[in-house]
Amino acid sequence: MTTDTTMTAAVYHRFGAPEEVRLEQRAVPTPRPGDVLIRVHASTVSVGDHRARARDIPAGLGVLAAVGLGVFRPSRPILGMDAAGVVAAVGSGVTAFAPGDRVIASTGGAFGGHAEYVRLSADGPITRAPDTMSFEEAVTLVFGGITAQCFFAQVAIGPGTSVLVNGASGAVGTAAIQLAKQLGADVTAVTSGGNVPLVASLGADRVIDYTREEFAAGGDTYDVIVDCVGNAPFSRVETLINPGGALLLVISDLRSMLTSRGHTRRSGKLVTWNVGTPGAEDLAHLVSLADSGRFRAVIDRTFDLADIVEAHRHVDTGRKRGNVVLRIPQPGANHAHG
Incomplete structure (x- = not known):
């Protein structure tokens, strides 16, 4: 069980340029019955994050987007549609995962991956991470x-x-x-x-x-x-x-x-245009391909969480190749900036 009560998260309070995103301290989510709390090691900054932050919405979808993203200000201030990390805690009734498990997960339109912790349902799109990949590689399987x-x-x-x-x-x-x-x-x-x-x-x-x-x-x-x-x-x-x-x-x-x-x-x-409802079995299939060497991570660049604005700027160019990975530093770890 995690003992942390606060976490660092990349948060935006207004729609707009990359500079709207900044690091803030937030309360660590408490796992509810059926939930998994993940200590995030890596996420990606995707075109989905770009669209949400910039309100860069395909023609005609502004009203629908406002329902999901917020009308005047972001309703989900922590972006990040995926996460790779270690289970920190589980809610009551969860038997499929235990603290210490290496996992990858899709948060989808709920976002939340650009933070030190993210909470999601244990029966959602979450599965064990591939043994053959680092977290920074494994998270590229998701989005x-x-x-x-x-x-x-x-x-x-x-x-x-x-x-x-x-x-x-x-x-x-x-x-x-x-x-x-x-x-x-x-x-x-x-x-x-x-x-x-x-x-x-x-x-x-x-x-x-x-x-x-x-x-x-x-x-x-x-x-x-x-x-x-x-x-x-x-x-x-x-x-x-x-x-x-x-x-x-x-x-x-x-x-x-x-x-x-x-x-x-x-x-x-x-x-x-309907992608359907992604599930754990979809992620597990990708993991099996990765573990057998039949699916590889494609990483354009890797940024530390502290460099979130630069990561958004890079994605905004529309020229990224594969995935832009966001590295979430761990306590006691010393990372150079990417």
């Missing part, structure tokens, strides 16, 4: 991995399935390449020229440099298109999708959401 995993669970991907990943070098894109390859797919990755070696090393069979070539202009068609950018609505890519295929909208605006069912019915091609 991008669980997103790609839950989208792929909605379609049939197997040997010979052709998959196009648009925006292949981000957290979701680098995970999607690896997961599609594990299922036997033939993967085409769309990215900028500087990221070609990265996505090829992850298993992409073909790479399209969008700065030189318009991926929608060629004659190639695909069984599944994964749009991690938000610039491939069904109207643009319908003819690129094979009969019975799918468009997985990792990023979508209100128009795409409202028209997805109609497009699906009319075309016979699945158009979906």
Whole structure:
């Protein structure tokens, strides 16, 4: 059981620039019945954190976002959609985890990972961390991995399935390449020229440099298109999708959401923006792949919690490759700044 009563957390009180985020002392959450309290060692600063902090919301989704994020000020002032660390305490009734267990977890839209402790339900998306990875590596499985995993669970991907990943070098894109390859797919990755070696090393069979070539202009068609950018609505890519295929909208605006069912019915091609409900089994699958050497961590940069503003600035460039990891220093540990 932890004896700490206060913790350091990265907190924002207003929407806006990276400088709105600052370190503050907060009370350590108390685990309720069925809860797990994690002593966080690492989290990531994701595009989800950027969108929440900056109120950078896809077109038409402002009202919905206000419900989740807050209207005039942030309703969840500690960002961080994932965590890797050690179980510090468990609430009554929890038998699956015990203090000292190494775990990774998705906090999702509840956020909270950018702090020394985070509390979540023991039956949520939490599982034991891979034995083969450090916490800083293991946390990269969560945000991008669980997103790609839950989208792929909605379609049939197997040997010979052709998959196009648009925006292949981000957290979701680098995970999607690896997961599609594990299922036997033939993967085409769309990215900028500087990221070609990265996505090829992850298993992409073909790479399209969008700065030189318009991926929608060629004659190639695909069984599944994964749009991690938000610039491939069904109207643009319908003819690129094979009969019975799918468009997985990792990023979508209100128009795409409202028209997805109609497009699906009319075309016979699945158009979906709904990632579903990630669970522990999704994370456990990613861990098994990592432990067997079939899924690797893709880390752009690592920042200490004290450098949270710089981490947000880097993510704001829109040019991160894979994951930006946030290292939460431990008592007595001496880390250089990243």
